[in-house]
Amino acid sequence: MFAGKTSFKISGMVGIIILLLGITILFGTYQMSKVSNEIINISQEYEPLQNTLGEIKYHQANQVANFEKIKTGQLSETDSDIAKEEFWSSNTIIKSNIAQGKKLAETGYNMAPTDADGNDFKQIHKMFLDVEQTHNEFEYMAKDSLSSTQSDFLLKQIALKETQFKEKIDNTSNEIKKLNEQSINAIEGHERGWLIVQIGIMIVVGIIAISLRHFMHENNAELKKEIESKTIELQEANKKLRDLDKLKDDFISIASHELKSPIQPIFGFAELAQSGDIDQKEAWDGVTTLAKKLQNLANDVLDVTRIESNRLTLYQEKCRINELILETTRMLKTGLNKNVRIVEELDGDIEITLDRTRIEQVLRNIINNSIKFTENGTIRIKTEISKSSNEFLITVSDTGLGIPEEVLPNIFGKFVTKGHESENQGGNGLGLFLCKGIISAHGGRITARNNKDGGATFEFSIPLAQRKTINPLTN
Amino acid sequence: MHCSSSLDRLNLMYESANEKLKMTLNILVAEDNAFTITQYTKILEKNGHSVTVARDGQECLEKYTQELAKTEFESLDKNPFDVVLLDNNMPKKSGVEVAKEILDKRPNQRIIFASAYDINSLLKAPGTVPESVEILEKPFSLNTMIGKIQA
Ligand SMILES: Nc1ncnc2c1ncn2[C@@H]1O[C@H](COP(=O)(O)OP(=O)(O)OP(=O)(O)O)[C@@H](O)[C@H]1O
Ligand SMILES: [Mg+2]
Numbered sequence: 001m002f003a004g005k006t007s008f009k010i011s012g013m014v015g016i017i018i019l020l021l022g023i024t025i026l027f028g029t030y031q032m033s034k035v036s037n038e039i040i041n042i043s044q045e046y047e048p049l050q051n052t053l054g055e056i057k058y059h060q061a062n063q064v065a066n067f068e069k070i071k072t073g074q075l076s077e078t079d080s081d082i083a084k085e086e087f088w089s090s091n092t093i094i095k096s097n098i099a100q101g102k103k104l105a106e107t108g109y110n111m112a113p114t115d116a117d118g119n120d121f122k123q124i125h126k127m128f129l130d131v132e133q134t135h136n137e138f139e140y141m142a143k144d145s146l147s148s149t150q151s152d153f154l155l156k157q158i159a160l161k162e163t164q165f166k167e168k169i170d171n172t173s174n175e176i177k178k179l180n181e182q183s184i185n186a187i188e189g190h191e192r193g194w195l196i197v198q199i200g201i202m203i204v205v206g207i208i209a210i211s212l213r214h215f216m217h218e219n220n221a222e223l224k225k226e227i228e229s230k231t232i233e234l235q236e237a238n239k240k241l242r243d244l245d246k247l248k249d250d251f252i253s254i255a256s257h258e259l260k261s262p263i264q265p266i267f268g269f270a271e272l273a274q275s276g277d278i279d280q281k282e283a284w285d286g287v288t289t290l291a292k293k294l295q296n297l298a299n300d301v302l303d304v305t306r307i308e309s310n311r312l313t314l315y316q317e318k319c320r321i322n323e324l325i326l327e328t329t330r331m332l333k334t335g336l337n338k339n340v341r342i343v344e345e346l347d348g349d350i351e352i353t354l355d356r357t358r359i360e361q362v363l364r365n366i367i368n369n370s371i372k373f374t375e376n377g378t379i380r381i382k383t384e385i386s387k388s389s390n391e392f393l394i395t396v397s398d399t400g401l402g403i404p405e406e407v408l409p410n411i412f413g414k415f416v417t418k419g420h421e422s423e424n425q426g427g428n429g430l431g432l433f434l435c436k437g438i439i440s441a442h443g444g445r446i447t448a449r450n451n452k453d454g455g456a457t458f459e460f461s462i463p464l465a466q467r468k469t470i471n472p473l474t475n
Numbered sequence: 476m477h478c479s480s481s482l483d484r485l486n487l488m489y490e491s492a493n494e495k496l497k498m499t500l501n502i503l504v505a506e507d508n509a510f511t512i513t514q515y516t517k518i519l520e521k522n523g524h525s526v527t528v529a530r531d532g533q534e535c536l537e538k539y540t541q542e543l544a545k546t547e548f549e550s551l552d553k554n555p556f557d558v559v560l561l562d563n564n565m566p567k568k569s570g571v572e573v574a575k576e577i578l579d580k581r582p583n584q585r586i587i588f589a590s591a592y593d594i595n596s597l598l599k600a601p602g603t604v605p606e607s608v609e610i611l612e613k614p615f616s617l618n619t620m621i622g623k624i625q626a
Contacts, residue, residue, distance in 0.1 A: 268617055271617050277517055426507070
């Protein structure tokens with residue numbers, strides 16, 4: 001079942017590849033969405049911080065301007081009051097902005113996905129604290145200065161603080177700008193990384209696809225080979241079956257024809273006896289002969305089917321083979337009405353295990369053939385034990401017409417028959433087929449050849465030690 | 476039968492197709508079964524016909540050709556036998572082959588095919604049996620055969 005294995009392999013591979021692709025794509029997508037969300041969150045945090053710093057800067061400038069206006073002392077009472085008012089309101093706005101900046105930094109710290117991001121926000125928070133401190137100092141000094149008389153020293157101090165404060169704000173702003181740029185860089189870095197991952201996925205998919213193609217191709221070739229060999233096997237089996245079928249058809253048509261052919265003369269005898277054209281005895285003799293012929297044919301056909309379906313059962317027993325031969329020839333000699341001598345030259349008088357009836361059938365078939373094809377002459381039956389091959393050898397040779405050239409190659413086939421000239425040489429051509437089947441069932445061999453000085457020789461063997469397996473040849 | 480007037484009368488009768496007469500037919504029988512040959516000969520001779528026997532297809536053709544050579548001297552349009560009775564299954568040459576070869580020589584030769592083969596399978600395969608050949612399926616009664624031959 002190679003075909004089954006291969007298709008299983010293919011479907012397994014395809015399944016695994018689809019699973020791998022799915023996992024890769026899913027992982028990639030998850031990774032991308034996670035990273036970009038984090039980065040967007042962080043960079044969104046920086047914007048309000050910058051805005052806050054802008055506000056602080058603006059109001060600080062306002063505050064300083066109002067402070068200076070007051071300090072020139074050229075303002076009217078009302079203008080001075082307005083300036084003072086504006087000074088303090090700017091101060092409040094600055095304070096609240098600083099507080100907001102701190103809060104934003106704190107939120108950023110809490111939201112930061114990584115420690116590094118967290119540290120960035122901590123740094124910003126610290127800077128805001130610093131800004132607050134400086135502003136508080138400035139506020140304190142400004143308040144002092146507004147409530148007391150002119151003091152150049154204090155004013156100088158205030159101006160210093162003011163610059164310090166401005167610097168601190170700018171520093172913070174720069175720091176935030178830097179961090180923002182860093183995070184943008186990080187986004188780009190991640191995007192680049194993601195691009196690499198995508199390229200990686202594409203390459204992996206490409207490699208998988210190519211290897212799949214290669215694998216499929218190989219498998220296809222394998223599959224094709226398997227299918228081809230299976231097809232050839234099937235074709236061969238089919239042809240064998242067809243041949244067998246044809247043989248069977250041939251057998252049936254020949255056998256049925258042969259079985260039918262004695263029927264016509266049987267009817268003829270009945271009709272002629274009835275009309276008195278021949279005498280009763282002649283009719284009965286004819287019918288008996290024909291019936292015997294039919295019976296023999298039916299038996300032969302039955303034996304053929306037994307041999308062909310390996311159902312030839314042997315009833316084996318110990319038997320003195322030479323005695324069996326003598327018995328057979330004695331019977332044949334009594335019916336002999338030709339100038340033919342049957343001579344036995346028997347050697348090796350031993351007991352062997354065989355089916356008496358079947359071996360006698362073989363002997364009768366072969367010796368009858370010799371009688372049939374010998375007008376006058378000698379039929380010689382020889383036996384011997386072959387020590388080398390551990391068999392008993394039986395040879396029947398005659399001085400008759402010899403085997404026709406066209407018959408010899410297929411002499412042990414079914415319905416292979418050729419009468420020479422004489423009328424009673426006709427047969428069914430089953431005799432030697434059955435001989436071969438019976439001898440094979442005994443585990444022996446049978447051969448046929450023409451003698452150099454005329455006539456034919458048949459030789460067959462029976463193993464001395466019976467083999468366990470009995471397999472009659474089917475052709 | 477040796478008197479010429481009775482011969483003339485016989486020839487006259489031969490001319491009139493409706494008359495049923497016991498005439499002498501010259502019959503060639505090809506059959507390989509010895510018993511069947513004896514029976515055919517017996518019944519045909521009893522009915523006054525003359526029988527020539529062949530035991531296989533080849534012998535049948537040889538006897539036909541021999542007779543043809545003889546009769547061709549007498550008359551060009553007379554067939555050597557009135558009827559050829561052919562068994563299909565014979566050694567050396569089958570009945571179908573023999574029938575074809577005979578019809579090649581004498582296209583209007585009357586041939587009766589006696590066959591144990593199933594008639595249908597013989598008729599179904601076109602070209603196997605020439606159309607003009609009559610068929611008699613075995614086994615048949617000898618009287619049926621006589622009837623057919625004398626028809
Ligand atoms: N001793 C022999 N001498 C010459 N030819 C032989 C001899 N034995 C067999 N043959 C040839 O081998 C053919 C096959 O023999 P086989 O015994 O199988 O059939 P058969 O004798 O023709 O018919 P069956 O035995 O069935 O009545 C014979 O027809 C004959 O041509
Ligand atoms: Mg035989």
